[in-house]
Amino acid sequence: MPAGIPRRLQAGLQRRGIRALYTHQAEAVAAALAGEHVVVVTPTASGKTLCYNLPVLSGILADDTARALYLFPTKALAQDQLHELRALGDAADMGLRTHTYDGDTPPAVRASLREAGHVILTNPDMLHTGVLPHHTRWVRLFEALRYVVIDELHTYRGVFGSHVANVLRRLQRICAFYGSHPTFIACSATIANPAELAERLLGLPVTCIAGSGAPTPPKRVVVWNPPVVEASLGIRRSAALEARTLAPALVRAGAQTIVFGRTRLQVEVLLRYLRSGLEDQTGPGDPARPSAVRGYRGGYLPLERRAIEAGLRDGSVRCVVATNALELGIDIGQMDAAVLVGYPGTIASTWQQLGRAGRRDRPALQVLIAGSGALDQYVARHPEFLLDQPPEQALINPDNLLVLAGHLQAAVFELPFVDGERFGTAEVGELLALLQEEGLVHHAGGRWHWSADAFPAEAVSLRTVTASNVVIIDTSTGPGRPSGGPQGPSAGSGGGRAGAGARIVGEIDEWAAPLTVHDDAIYLHQGRQYHVERLDWEEHRAYVHPVAVDYFTEAELRVNLQVLECFDGPEPLPTAQVLRAHGEVRVSAVAAMYRKVRFLTHETIGSGPIALPERDLHTTAYWCAFPLGASAPVMGRALEPGVHALGHVLRHVACLALMCEPRDLGAVPQVRAALHGLPRPADAGAAGEYVPGARPSAAPAGQAVGGAPTIFLYDAHPGGVGLAGRLFLLHSQLLAAAADLLGDCPCPHGCPACVGPVAGVDPGAKDAARRLVALATGRRQP
Amino acid sequence: MTTALRQRLQQLGGLPAASGGVDRAMAADAPGARSGRGGPSARSWAAAGFREETPGLLVRRVRAPMAAGAPLLASTLALLSGDPRWAEPGEGAVWLFDVExxxxxxxxxxxxxxxxxxxxxxxxxxxxxxAGPEAGLEVEQWLLPELGSEEPIIRAAVARLRGARGIVTYNGRTFDLPLVRTRTVLARVSGLWPDPPHLDLLHPTRRLFRHRLDRCTLTTASAVLVGTRRGADLPGWEVPERYRTFLRCGDPAVLGSVLSHNVADLAELGGLLWHLASHVEGGIGEPQDAYPLGRFYEARGCTEAALRSYGTAVVLAPPPLDRAALGRRARLLRRQGRLDEAATLWELGWRRWEDMEAAEALAIDREWRGRDLEEALALSRAALARASGPWASRFARRVWRLERRLSRSQAPEAAGADPGRPAPWASWLPGGVSYEAWQLLRQRRGSRPRAGPWGMGTTAAGT
Incomplete structure (x- = not known):
């Protein structure tokens, strides 16, 4: 028990059955009490809550005016922790005044919380629009803010993390205005760079406390690769079907089991599989009856969720099928077995989800069932990747211009900027001058004041709306035809909403929709063919009906990428025939036409246009280019398929390395990218924009006319969140991992697990990609 | 210097593509563009009518025409605001207050x-x-010469609020005063926030006259109620833009229309104050105003005044306010124990509108106060014949109970069945009403009673 914890709190701990702290808890508490900013990195269920509750409550016991602010990524987590905190406060009998502050807080509670609340539990979004812009109402809090707790730190990455970093910059400005300098305590799941992430988020040096002192039960990790069912195409049995065999067996054996699916749809499907699997063999009184299997995902009502959580804790729910909604620290107790259907996308998530299984006194089983995609297959063939590799980096870019500009406005609104003042680490003088030109701020007396009639925080949403899905509706099963069918009362109602009888076949994300459910596409779903009558792009609905034809459709996405500015590079690497660079690019994508391809023979039997709007994205990208002089002779005619195949491989390998979803990163392979990434002629202008399509004659001697094969990987968020810069640094590791993936895949000519979709892949692609990588890494081909 | 940055932000979608720094051009073109530092000269301030009375505080004094009535009584202000502190003895002036x-x-x-x-x-x-010794309103305006030099004006405002006997605003409770309070916190002006009695006219205006106003803004209220008319006035939403123009060019002359807008607001505020005061002091403007006035009095606890207003409304107000006023007046009388008067009203309500609430209250009155069971039963039967929805089952139950009470009191031995035992059909008739009542309901709806579970004969014979 570290010194500095008041006796009353120690007594409260003992009343709750805690006599001593684990080493990591003691270290964290001591550091926080000493005023150091702390980040605690622990696996699930290691008692991280005490790491922050103890210093906070000690501070309040010592000084009743002291205040603390807790930030959780979701409202549900704040609720969960409120109970925990209250229980400890009651045990210590200290008259703790605390409540959650979010959209659900009643007005009367809000007022007293502002005046007298010791600990405020809220989320970054509420802090952003509800607290900071009205900070004068929170004088009591900000004048005496002693601790700021940031739980689930690892969730603040990417765009969301970049926003939150700016919200924290604003918080710190306001604290400084009121003369308080809070100590930050952050808790994170295991990621590769917790201290770096915390320091970027806070802009402050932090002490990192890693390694749990809590006892770990013995556990067995199984990586399960389903058997190959179609060798030539490299197709394996579906992971969901494997889970259907495995999970009911576990439940029948008496093991409380958590099954993680990747999507909400998959969770529902798995739930049905599992229940039907248990139905035949159990009676009503059996603990493993179908009703003891529950689903859990976003979209369930809060009360329903609480009931499931309680059922898991008391053991009446024997199995839960969940999305990553149960990955965060919601208290459900520990399970006996965890089954992951498909690789969750990151090592950190994998361990968070697997970590749900493991009781102190019993061995646990943790199973990862691999899917047939490239990521999954890489993990299945390289279990050491999971076991030995440090988990991923969490990246943020608080200085993303778009994010920064939004929060800078909110910050000026809250408090004027003094000339020369930095916003976190960002130099903002020029941006403020721009805002003045826009009539938003006004410079007077050495300060920048907000002067517009607007509330800038409301214009910024911390969580960029996840691309909404297109719903696929089968019109053959009922009303809901796109335009005034026989039963439809009007075209409007038919197009706007699926009729009662219409069946929703599935969903598809906004980026894939133009390729798979455009007008007249053949959409494949669980082996059935559907003809797309109409894609209603405005309403995000696709209307289909089942058909039986002997072809499928393949759409071509025309992606155009233009380099606007080169930040670093192009830089030739000493040992290899490749150049790396990163910079700012414009990506425009349009699905322009589709082909009808006959099954088995793969001959093109027709084609048609697709009329959908083009999308433009300004972002950052990393690219590597193969100078033609070196690659062309090696490759010959296989160059084009090789570049495409390698683009596919690199994209997936990059997702593995960056802890991002495949949709966060786009790949554009170009066979003749005109001089992109090649050394620029000295006279092309110093800092000016790099003009793509520059004269071939300006190319340095030795370069072939017409450019070089180049693979671009771009950040799929406007402005980028720092993925490209990181890829630039990881360049060599990326190529090495790509070489491994290609080398290890046993398929002869390429399969979904390595170079991408089977259809249309040139038989020479895999080999060509391998040769390109060999060029790039300087390694010999095996 | 900002061109490249602007371009990048536009490409990212963070700025509208059309925006080209319009303000920069405007600022340069505006007359008397601010050159270097220093701000407007004393001369341009004087031209706009401002004097620096104390360091940093620019004041302009002007008279505004306003037709005031008789002096305002402290009790009236207390009644309008609902704050009894107005009626307490105290020092200082009352200020009308409005910020831009x-x-x-x-x-x-x-x-x-x-x-x-x-x-x-x-x-x-x-x-x-x-208002001042002469006709009209003495207006005082304080102008913030530059963002960031707020301290003198905030200190002066806090001092004035602290010394005030009270303040009168329109929507000041949620807008003007919280804003001023926020500025004191931001300027780190210490000390307790003064809390003088505050009459926010928005609330009584809304309560008393919402039925006549399509929007409850000061200008609408003043135009409809007092009959004021604003000439070529600056619309309120243009005010912020005018100040921004002033900040850029530094010429107080551009604020002319803002200053007169503020004066007009204060004059309307004063006019509305006198109008509301005379309204609640007893004048009833139009027939439809009497009912909300009665509700206002009732909420403030002025029972006699409320009864008077409701009384007027029963006679004069257009439907449905007359009927609503009757109900309110009768309920208020009943609470006061003036049951005779209440009963008279209920009777009126029942006769004129066949009001169900009135019929029920009257039946209760006849049964318990008048001890006249037969009339109570007759009334309830009549009401049941006209009732629908929940009222129907309420009256049906009442009829059944009164029938049993009557039969017991008239001929206890003649009653066939044991009156204490619930009728056999009580369990399946809606709400446990009597068979007669149920039949009555059926007849009124033009359908024959359905046979009960035991057939018609047995049930009919039972009574």
């Missing part, structure tokens, strides 16, 4: 830049408050 701001969003980034005050003097020995 850089925006309507609220929060920490919205700055009040023009503080308009109009003084009401008094109370002269036992009288009430009145």
């Amino acid at each position: 701001t850089t925006g309507l969003a609220g929060g920490t980034g919205t700055v009040p830049f023009l503080y308009g005050w109009a003084r009401l003097d008094g109370p002269p020995s036992g009288g009430g408050w009145a």
Whole structure:
């Protein structure tokens, strides 16, 4: 028990059955009490809550005016922790005044919380629009803010993390205005760079406390690769079907089991599989009856969720099928077995989800069932990747211009900027001058004041709306035809909403929709063919009906990428025939036409246009280019398929390395990218924009006319969140991992697990990609 | 210097593509563009009518025409605001107060830049408050010469609020005063926040006259109720833009229309104050105003005045206010124990509108106060014949109970069945009503009673 914890709190701990702290808890508490900013990195269920509750409550016991602010990524987590905190406060009998502050807080509670609340539990979004812009109402809090707790730190990455970093910059400005300098305590799941992430988020040096002192039960990790069912195409049995065999067996054996699916749809499907699997063999009184299997995902009502959580804790729910909604620290107790259907996308998530299984006194089983995609297959063939590799980096870019500009406005609104003042680490003088030109701020007396009639925080949403899905509706099963069918009362109602009888076949994300459910596409779903009558792009609905034809459709996405500015590079690497660079690019994508391809023979039997709007994205990208002089002779005619195949491989390998979803990163392979990434002629202008399509004659001697094969990987968020810069640094590791993936895949000519979709892949692609990588890494081909 | 940055932000979608720094051009073109530092000269301030009365505080004094009535009584202000502190003896002037701001969003980034005050003097020995000695309103305006030099104006405002006998605003409770309070926190002006009695006219205006106003803004209320007319006035939403123009060019002359807008607001505020005061002091403007006035009095606990207003409304107000007023008046009388008067009203309500609530209250009155069971039963039967929805089952139950009570009191031995035992069909008739009542309901709906579970004969014979 570290010194500095008041006796009353120690007594409260003992009343709750805690006599001593684990080493990591003691270290964290001591550091926080000493005023150091702390980040605690622990696996699930290691008692991280005490790491922050103890210093906070000690501070309040010592000084009743002291205040603390807790930030959780979701409202549900704040609720969960409120109970925990209250229980400890009651045990210590200290008259703790605390409540959650979010959209659900009643007005009367809000007022007293502002005046007298010791600990405020809220989320970054509420802090952003509800607290900071009205900070004068929170004088009591900000004048005496002693601790700021940031739980689930690892969730603040990417765009969301970049926003939150700016919200924290604003918080710190306001604290400084009121003369308080809070100590930050952050808790994170295991990621590769917790201290770096915390320091970027806070802009402050932090002490990192890693390694749990809590006892770990013995556990067995199984990586399960389903058997190959179609060798030539490299197709394996579906992971969901494997889970259907495995999970009911576990439940029948008496093991409380958590099954993680990747999507909400998959969770529902798995739930049905599992229940039907248990139905035949159990009676009503059996603990493993179908009703003891529950689903859990976003979209369930809060009360329903609480009931499931309680059922898991008391053991009446024997199995839960969940999305990553149960990955965060919601208290459900520990399970006996965890089954992951498909690789969750990151090592950190994998361990968070697997970590749900493991009781102190019993061995646990943790199973990862691999899917047939490239990521999954890489993990299945390289279990050491999971076991030995440090988990991923969490990246943020608080200085993303778009994010920064939004929060800078909110910050000026809250408090004027003094000339020369930095916003976190960002130099903002020029941006403020721009805002003045826009009539938003006004410079007077050495300060920048907000002067517009607007509330800038409301214009910024911390969580960029996840691309909404297109719903696929089968019109053959009922009303809901796109335009005034026989039963439809009007075209409007038919197009706007699926009729009662219409069946929703599935969903598809906004980026894939133009390729798979455009007008007249053949959409494949669980082996059935559907003809797309109409894609209603405005309403995000696709209307289909089942058909039986002997072809499928393949759409071509025309992606155009233009380099606007080169930040670093192009830089030739000493040992290899490749150049790396990163910079700012414009990506425009349009699905322009589709082909009808006959099954088995793969001959093109027709084609048609697709009329959908083009999308433009300004972002950052990393690219590597193969100078033609070196690659062309090696490759010959296989160059084009090789570049495409390698683009596919690199994209997936990059997702593995960056802890991002495949949709966060786009790949554009170009066979003749005109001089992109090649050394620029000295006279092309110093800092000016790099003009793509520059004269071939300006190319340095030795370069072939017409450019070089180049693979671009771009950040799929406007402005980028720092993925490209990181890829630039990881360049060599990326190529090495790509070489491994290609080398290890046993398929002869390429399969979904390595170079991408089977259809249309040139038989020479895999080999060509391998040769390109060999060029790039300087390694010999095996 | 900002061109490249602007371009990048536009490409990312963070700025509208059309935006090209319009403000920069405007600022340069505006007359008397601010050259270097220093701000407007004393001469240009004087031209706009401002003097620096104390360091950093620019004041402009002007008279505004306003037709005031008799001096305002402290009790009237207490009644209008619902704050009894108005009626307590105290020192100081009452101020009409209205600010102009850089925006309507609220929060920490919205700055009040023009503080308009109009003084009401008094109370002269036992009288009430009145506008200045001459006709019209003495208006005082404080202008913030530059963002960031707020301290003098905030200190002065806090001092004035602290010394005030009370303040009168329109929507000041949620807008003007919280904004000023926010500025004191931001300027780190310490000390307790003064809390003088505050009459926010928005609330009584809304309660008394919502039925006549399509929008409850000061200008609408004043135009409809007092009959004021604003000439070529600056629309309120243009005020922030005018101040921004002033900040850029530094010429106080561009604020002319803002200053007169604020004066007009204060004059309307004063006019509305006198109108509301005379309204609640007893004048009933139009027939439809009587009912909300009665409700206002009732909420403030002025029972006699409320009864009077409701009484007027019963006679004069257009439907459905007359009927609503009757119900309110009768309920109020009943609470007062004036049951005769209440019963008279219920009777009127029943006869004129066949009001169900009135019929029920009257039946209760006849049964328990008048001890006249037969009339109570007759009334309930009549009401049941006209009732629908929940009222029907309420009256059906009442009829059944009264019938049993009557039969017991008239001939206890003649009653066939044991009256204490629930009728056999009580369990399946809606709400346990009597068979007669149920039949009555059926007949009224034009359908024959359905056979009960035991057939018609047995049940009919039972009674």
